[in-house]
Amino acid sequence: MRARLMLPGFLLIFLVSVFLSGCGTATQHAQGTAPAAATHTESTPAAPSEKRVIKHELGETEIVGKPARIVVMDFSFADALATLGVAPVGISDDSDANLIIPEVKEKVGTYTSLGSRYEPNMELISSLAPDLIIADLNKHKAVYDKLKQIAPTIVLNDHQANYEHMLANYAVIADAAGLKEEGKKRLDEHQAKMDAIKAKLPKTDAKLKILPAVVNPTGFFAHSNASYAGSLLEYLGLEDAAKSEEAYPKTNLEQLVALNPDVLFLMKTGDKTIVDEWKTNPLWQNINAVKNGKVFEVARNKWALSRGLIGSELSSEEAVTLLSGK
The missing domain is CATH 3.40.50.1980 (Nitrogenase molybdenum iron protein domain)
Known part of the structure; x- marks a missing residue:
């Protein structure tokens, strides 16, 4: 039986809509060659129609096109991007690449370690010139104003999320990354996989x-x-x-x-x-x-x-x- 959870309104609405729509030194972690689909190279200029507003725990953030240099400040966000074929330029990995599971590590390829998830290195984050930052409410609420001065930032309740809330967060991340339809497809695949596992x-x-x-x-x-x-x-x-x-x-x-x-x-x-x-x-x-x-x-x-x-x-x-x- 699913655990019951009263999801935040914007997350619940967004998830339903997705389904219905059909101070340290930077450390480079080389995890082998990332898949061809996973990239953080510069993207082409976005058309005006690609502008969208992403609702998140601390308000709304305007994003244009597909961000090409994404920084993630917790492991779950790296997991999400890996399923979308996107390699973040920076990950808060507590200075330990082994904390990232191999199945995610092989997809994200080489990235810059941002060190502690609990003590963000603003100078290092800024040096990566990100065009999107994904942060956790529990760990990063106090530094949100500083983060959004560096790049458009969305804040999700990850640390306290249950399974259903995680799925809602995933849909938000896919939209923020400019990959809403790809996210919907991967959620459908996930549901099928989970049903098969559950049956065993x-x-x-x-x-x-x-x-x-x-x-x-x-x-x-x-x-x-x-x-x-x-x-x-x-x-x-x-x-x-x-x-x-x-x-x-x-x-x-x-x-x-x-x-x-x-x-x-x-x-x-x-x-x-x-x-x-x-x-x-x-x-x-x-x-x-x-x-x-x-x-x-x-x-x-x-x-x-x-x-x-x-x-x-x-x-x-x-x-x-x-x-x-x-």
């Missing part, structure tokens, strides 16, 4: 209670039904054990035992996590997922960072494979 999920008498979570040395952060990962798994027909309006509630061992998920999908950050400590506690053995050998380690960059069509398809396929024991 093992049938059970009752819904499996699952819980995706990011774990690090100091905490266990459940990804609730309000989160991207949780709502994606619920779309497949599973049930997120953590029901919360908060997307990423920090959860202690006693609370986890009370949630008692049948399956745990753990996204580790670091070699040692709090779960290593919990494993020595008898309470850990009371969790159904532990008792039944259903504690799986999955990649955080695929399951939580690449919140896009590619990431969704890959993590869904992996979830079904793990649950079916193949």
